Amino acid sequence: MIRKFQLIILASGNGSNAEAIMEWAKSSCMAEIIAVLSDKKDAPVLERARKFKIPNIILLEKNKNESREKYDQRLLMELKRFNPDLILLAGFMRILGTVLVEAYSRKIINIHPTLLPKYPGLNGYEEMFKSNDQDVGCTVHYVDEGVDTGEVIGFSKFHRRPDDTFLEFKERGLRNENQFYPKIIEEILNGKGGCHD
Numbered sequence: 001m002i003r004k005f006q007l008i009i010l011a012s013g014n015g016s017n018a019e020a021i022m023e024w025a026k027s028s029c030m031a032e033i034i035a036v037l038s039d040k041k042d043a044p045v046l047e048r049a050r051k052f053k054i055p056n057i058i059l060l061e062k063n064k065n066e067s068r069e070k071y072d073q074r075l076l077m078e079l080k081r082f083n084p085d086l087i088l089l090a091g092f093m094r095i096l097g098t099v100l101v102e103a104y105s106r107k108i109i110n111i112h113p114t115l116l117p118k119y120p121g122l123n124g125y126e127e128m129f130k131s132n133d134q135d136v137g138c139t140v141h142y143v144d145e146g147v148d149t150g151e152v153i154g155f156s157k158f159h160r161r162p163d164d165t166f167l168e169f170k171e172r173g174l175r176n177e178n179q180f181y182p183k184i185i186e187e188i189l190n191g192k193g194g195c196h197d
């Protein structure tokens with residue numbers, strides 16, 4: 001019996017990367033998405049997860065006046081229920097605290113829209129677009145307690161056109177992210193033994 005790697009996606013927003021991962025997992029022999037968790041009740045990613053019939057779709061909002069540490073504890077308890085092999089951040093708009101990062105060392109990965117260490121944090125596409133950089137693209141990295149500071153796993157560049165509007169630029173960048181994220185997840189899982197018994 002093949003045991004597939006069990007993956008969880010955490011996302012706060014639109015979910016184009018989450019969808020690309022769910023699409024890839026649907027036909028993958030090595031991985032399944034066992035849960036999608038969001039901290040935002042109106043996040044379109046939740047609808048996308050329903051479309052893919054993900055068995056656990058979880059809304060975990062931060063309560064008013066709740067400390068970051070308390071929220072992280074609740075998130076950790078949720079994650080522990082599933083014992084995931086990898087946790088994939090796909091536009092999850094929260095910085096993870098020590099308790100999470102230590103519990104899942106080298107098991108939490110994130111995609112960032114720029115070539116790190118350039119332009120960490122919010123507004124990556126805006127910063128990259130404003131720059132004169134000809135080298136543009138995204139980064140997949142392990143997550144630590146910093147803002148986009150964890151060890152880099154891989155980069156993927158896309159083509160910048162001289163007459164790009166911001167929207168065209170961002171759209172091409174996102175398409176590049178959507179293609180790259182599942183590909184690099186597959187590489188990581190292959191490094192862990194690929195399709196396995």
Ligand code: GRF
Binds near residue numbers: 091
């Ligand atoms: C992406 O640009 C990703 O790099 C960043 O947040 C955005 C999420 O987009 N971390 P989506 O929700 O996956 O469409």
